[in-house]
Amino acid sequence: MNPIGYGIIGAGFFGEKHLEVLSAMPGVEVLGLSRRSAGPLKEMASKYKVANTYTDYHELLANPKIEAVSITTHVDDHCQPAVDALKAGKHVFLEKPMANTVRECETILAAAKTARGKLMIGHICRFDTRVSQAREAVQAGKIGKIVSMHATRNLPARIGASVLDKIPALTGDGIHDTDIMMWLAGKVSTVYAQEVRVRKYKYADVGWAMYRFENGAVGVIETVWCLPDSTPYAIDARMEIIGTEGAIYIDCGNAGLTINDAQGMSKPDTAYWPELYGKRVGVLRHELAYFMDCVRANKAPEVITAEESRDAVAVMMAARKSADSGKVVDL
Numbered sequence: 456m457n458p459i460g461y462g463i464i465g466a467g468f469f470g471e472k473h474l475e476v477l478s479a480m481p482g483v484e485v486l487g488l489s490r491r492s493a494g495p496l497k498e499m500a501s502k503y504k505v506a507n508t509y510t511d512y513h514e515l516l517a518n519p520k521i522e523a524v525s526i527t528t529h530v531d532d533h534c535q536p537a538v539d540a541l542k543a544g545k546h547v548f549l550e551k552p553m554a555n556t557v558r559e560c561e562t563i564l565a566a567a568k569t570a571r572g573k574l575m576i577g578h579i580c581r582f583d584t585r586v587s588q589a590r591e592a593v594q595a596g597k598i599g600k601i602v603s604m605h606a607t608r609n610l611p612a613r614i615g616a617s618v619l620d621k622i623p624a625l626t627g628d629g630i631h632d633t634d635i636m637m638w639l640a641g642k643v644s645t646v647y648a649q650e651v652r653v654r655k656y657k658y659a660d661v662g663w664a665m666y667r668f669e670n671g672a673v674g675v676i677e678t679v680w681c682l683p684d685s686t687p688y689a690i691d692a693r694m695e696i697i698g699t700e701g702a703i704y705i706d707c708g709n710a711g712l713t714i715n716d717a718q719g720m721s722k723p724d725t726a727y728w729p730e731l732y733g734k735r736v737g738v739l740r741h742e743l744a745y746f747m748d749c750v751r752a753n754k755a756p757e758v759i760t761a762e763e764s765r766d767a768v769a770v771m772m773a774a775r776k777s778a779d780s781g782k783v784v785d786l
Contacts, residue, residue, distance in 0.1 A: 458484040465528035466490040534559040541570035560765035576764035598698030604674035606632035615680025625662025648774040
């Protein structure tokens with residue numbers, strides 16, 4: 456079987472995580488990287504032995520040997536590269552959030568409808584076995600009808616500081632739990648949200664949103680990006696799902712490993728993109744492997760659809776509107 460030629464648009468922090476996974480994946484050959492900054496781009500290409508580098512992603516898309524791309528740019532730069540890649544006939548893996556606005560999501564969807572390649576949005580939590588098993592339990596009726604959900608997805612201050620000039624906590628991480636809740640309980644009908652600014656960054660450090668779902672359930676998401684830097688984990692991600700006949704508790708914060716050394720206690724990532732014997736494994740690998748399976752089968756992704764991702768963006772935009780106005784927003 457000939458390997459699938461692959462390119463990465465947005466070779467920054469998360470682009471490198473994609474590169475690490477894809478470089479070790481059978482049946483995939485990373486042929487090109489794109490990033491505006493030539494120096495870091497050359498360093499990354501040299502480190503992973505990628506032959507072609509481009510400071511203009513259009514040149515990457517013009518390479519006929521590249522069949523599929525990951526777009527790991529900032530969300531402000533999702534729409535046009537995604538549309539251009541689809542029009543170029545590439546299979547596209549686009550990181551979440553799908554785009555900055557619902558209108559941009561619709562623009563991408565319109566391009567995907569007439570494209571030769573397949574489109575998948577990177578909602579990584581759907582490939583976390585803790586989350587997928589929770590959904591299976593819900594679908595099997597083990598807790599009856601969902602009536603209440605509460606999720607936390609909180610970060611130490613140093614991590615929040617690195618991104619709060621780029622994206623709000625409410626949007627940046629809240630979209631994960633919003634998507635999970637919609638996956639479990641269906642569509643949201645109303646949103647009420649509040650934000651709290653702790654430090655002098657462009658966006659607020661704290662965001663909460665309460666949802667009323669069309670099936671009558673309520674859900675609350677909590678995103679706090681200013682936990683003490685002594686916090687032992689990189690992310691505190693948990694969800695409580697309560698039904699009429701039981702409850703489910705998902706704990707993605709405690710990774711099952713604690714290291715206590717001279718620097719204090721830490722809980723390294725053992726789930727999302729940990730390293731095992733020199734290779735990236737975990738949930739990100741499961742997600743990208745699924746995308747590659749869809750590409751090989753020329754099949755539209757079903758675990759997450761682009762329409763579902765657009766709907767999650769719509770809810771997050773409603774949450775931002777509510778936080779700004781202090782009023783409940785209908786969808």
